[in-house]
Amino acid sequence: MVGWVFLRIYLDYKRVQRRRELTPAERDLAYSEAHRRSAERIYRLAIRMEGLLIKTCQFISSRADVAPPEYVSVLSRLQDRVPPRRYRDVRKQVERELGSPPEVLFARFDHRPIASASLAQVHRARTHSGDDVAVKVQYPGIERVVATDIRNVGLLVRILAWLEPDFDFRIVTDEVRRTVPRELDFRLEADSAERVARDMAYRQDVRVPAIYRELSARRVLTLEFIEGTKISDIDDLLAQGIDPNRVALIMTEAFCEQVLMHGFFHADPHPGNLLVQPGPVVVFLDFGLTKELGGEFRVNYARLTMAVMSQDHEAMAEAFRAIGFRTKRDDPESLIALGTAFFESSGPDRKAYLDAEVMPEVNERLSRILQANPVTEMPPDILLIFRVIGLMSGLQKRLDSRVNMVDTITPYAREQVSLAEETGWAAG
Numbered sequence: 415m416v417g418w419v420f421l422r423i424y425l426d427y428k429r430v431q432r433r434r435e436l437t438p439a440e441r442d443l444a445y446s447e448a449h450r451r452s453a454e455r456i457y458r459l460a461i462r463m464e465g466l467l468i469k470t471c472q473f474i475s476s477r478a479d480v481a482p483p484e485y486v487s488v489l490s491r492l493q494d495r496v497p498p499r500r501y502r503d504v505r506k507q508v509e510r511e512l513g514s515p516p517e518v519l520f521a522r523f524d525h526r527p528i529a530s531a532s533l534a535q536v537h538r539a540r541t542h543s544g545d546d547v548a549v550k551v552q553y554p555g556i557e558r559v560v561a562t563d564i565r566n567v568g569l570l571v572r573i574l575a576w577l578e579p580d581f582d583f584r585i586v587t588d589e590v591r592r593t594v595p596r597e598l599d600f601r602l603e604a605d606s607a608e609r610v611a612r613d614m615a616y617r618q619d620v621r622v623p624a625i626y627r628e629l630s631a632r633r634v635l636t637l638e639f640i641e642g643t644k645i646s647d648i649d650d651l652l653a654q655g656i657d658p659n660r661v662a663l664i665m666t667e668a669f670c671e672q673v674l675m676h677g678f679f680h681a682d683p684h685p686g687n688l689l690v691q692p693g694p695v696v697v698f699l700d701f702g703l704t705k706e707l708g709g710e711f712r713v714n715y716a717r718l719t720m721a722v723m724s725q726d727h728e729a730m731a732e733a734f735r736a737i738g739f740r741t742k743r744d745d746p747e748s749l750i751a752l753g754t755a756f757f758e759s760s761g762p763d764r765k766a767y768l769d770a771e772v773m774p775e776v777n778e779r780l781s782r783i784l785q786a787n788p789v790t791e792m793p794p795d796i797l798l799i800f801r802v803i804g805l806m807s808g809l810q811k812r813l814d815s816r817v818n819m820v821d822t823i824t825p826y827a828r829e830q831v832s833l834a835e836e837t838g839w840a841a842g
Contacts, residue, residue: 419459423452446484453488453570460489461497463817476678490646490685498530504537504551508794516549519629523549531686533560533702538639545638551598552633557598557749564798597702600635606678607637607702613676617663621697642689642697646812656694661824662815664696669802670826678706683796683805685812711737715799716830722753723820723827730754738793748789 430444504527509515514521520539527535531651534552541547553559596602604625611622619641629636643650645665651658665688672679680687689697707715718733720726730753731746741748810817 419455423455426451432761449484450488453485458683465538470471470706477817494740497537498527499553501525502674503554504535507551507554508634511634512629520547522548529686531700537635541626541629545626547636548623548630548639549629550637552598558593560594560598568644568696568822594703599632600702602631603635603702604630606679606680606704609678610672610680610701610704611676613672614668619667619690619693619695620668621695622701623697623699635810640689640691640697640699641697642691644685645688645690645696645809646685648812649816651694653690656690656692658813659816660812661690661694661696662810662817664694665806665809666817666819667826668696668698669806670823673707673799673802674712674719674823674830675686677709677712679705679707679802681705682803683802685809688809703797703798707795711795713834715796715833716827719823719827720831722756722823726753727753737796738791739789740791742788742790745762748786752789778824 427445430441430448431674433444436444439515453726503514508519513521516537516539521542522540524538526537528538528548529536533556534550537549537551604627607625608649609621611624614620615624623638623640626638641653643656645661646711648658651661665683669679669683673786680698680701680703682700683698687698687700689699691697709762714733714736719739721733722730727746727750729750734749734752739752740747
């Protein structure tokens with residue numbers, strides 16, 4: 415089924431490409447219609463197949479900066495409104511994991527979920543001590559679904575790489591194969607949430623729900639219930655007098671700290687996982703996908719960040735090599751082009767998101783350089799960082815962010831490099 419939908423989408427776009435008689439306006443309309451058809455096909459397939467495909471759709475819908483608006487509109491329905499499972503299945507899963515049914519474990523347990531996502535759904539409940547909590551219950555049998563999805567997606571990516579050599583995403587599927595199974599153990603998610611909460615505890619504008627360990631297990635996670643506005647609901651934020659640009663700055667600073675200073679970060683910041691409270695306060699939810707960075711990698715990534723922000727080409731190439739990038743020829747041009755493309759993609763105003771007006775030119779130049787001297791090795795750790803940068807770029811665009819990325823990121827990178835030099839870390 416997945417292969418058939420993939421083939422229909424591929425052929426649909428090929429038909430548009432071959433219609434040479436179309437005027438530019440007609441071609442734009444034809445592509446828009448193809449985007450809408452493709453997004454609806456993917457949406458229906460994701461609802462039917464569940465698991466990893468829904469997570470992929472959530473990622474696409476979060477990239478308002480680069481994804482066609484038709485994809486964002488259709489697939490955003492999957493961010494936290496996946497059709498839920500029956501309550502009796504949820505009840506059985508809770509009893510299997512915690513030893514008693516919800517009616518015994520909680521003073522109140524709502525049968526209707528407040529959110530349903532790719533791997534689990536969330537029910538509001540109240541503990542016997544009177545605390546309002548959210549209970550995340552993993553779907554029964556989802557482990558088999560995810561394992562099948564990983565195999566299917568891996569096959570499709572290999573086929574795509576054969577059909578279109580310029581679109582080889584096998585390094586991405588390799589990282590998915592390593593990271594997604596960890597999301598199925600909610601005990602690891604509890605550990606991650608508590609670690610980020612400790613790291614960010616001094617900030618009054620960042621919040622992480624507390625974990626109820628005695629009501630949690632491998633497939634059930636109970637945490638503090640926190641109300642807030644979805645970060646992408648701009649109209650609701652404005653109605654409450656919350657400045658979206660301030661929200662964008664808090665989000666950016668929080669991720670700079672997590673990646674560059676603490677070396678442990680929330681790697682899935684799509685709109686369904688971020689709430690905003692008056693203040694403003696940004697609430698981080700769902701720590702199933704996190705990443706820990708080694709000390710040497712973090713220092714070299716900080717050096718790379720500073721080199722990119724200052725457009726120091728020699729330092730840029732050196733830092734790329736230090737974190738594990740390799741090219742076919744030992745020529746720094748491709749590495750410099752990567753760093754330059756990242757810098758230029760935010761446009762002349764140094765926007766916090768990718769500028770759609772400059773992206774075609776940047777991509778065309780980057781593609782030409784990489785074809786001449788392709789990247790042959792890339793560190794796996796960088797993929798989730800790129801994911802976070804991409805998701806944040808999409809959110810920054812929705813928030814109409816005016817955050818200056820150079821001014822915001824550079825102090826964190828400089829502090830990390832200075833600390834490393836003071837404590838004796840050698841340059842990459």
